[in-house]
Amino acid sequence: EDQVTQSPEALRLQEGESSSLNCSYTVSGLRGLFWYRQDPGKGPEFLFTLYSAGEEKEKERLKATLTKKESFLHITAPKPEDSATYLCAVQAMDDMRFGAGTRLTVKP
Template sequence: EDQVTQSPEALRLQEGESSSLNCSYTVSGLRGLFWYRQDPGKGPEFLFTLYSAGEEKEKERLKATLTKKESFLHITAPKPEDSATYLCAVQSLNTGTASKLTFGTGTRLQVTL
């Protein structure tokens, strides 16, 4: 059974204070690892897809990296508007053509002035 564990559950940063969120996973053959951002009361917003160890993706202040067992979402010099819950999900090779995702419970990030 695929599993995703995210840590920490919650993180409070001051504006400009860089940090990293962790996503550990076990999957029977990784097809892709996905990062989403979710604002309160909204649906998840897609951020990145990673599919092989060593891969990195960047978007503004966010950088996602992938190893064979975990992924990190690095947040550089965060701003208050980066406050949200960040979700990690994996898709295994045996899901056929459907993008069936197994999600972690997320890291709730709060960035203060």
């Protein structure tokens, strides 16, 4: 059965303290791995799509990488406004399967 596991469940960082979030997956026929950001009371906001192992994408302080078994979302010198829940999702056949998310808090 397809599975998506995110770790840690919650992460507290000081402003400027870089770290990484992990998304491990087992899926047959990966079509894409997606990272979303979700703020309280809002829907997930699309960040990146990765399609093949070795691929990397960057956006401001965020960088996503992909291997055959996992993806990392690296956050460099985070700011308080980066606080949110970060969701990983994999697309196999037709639907997208989400992980439970990592709740990131960045303290000033």
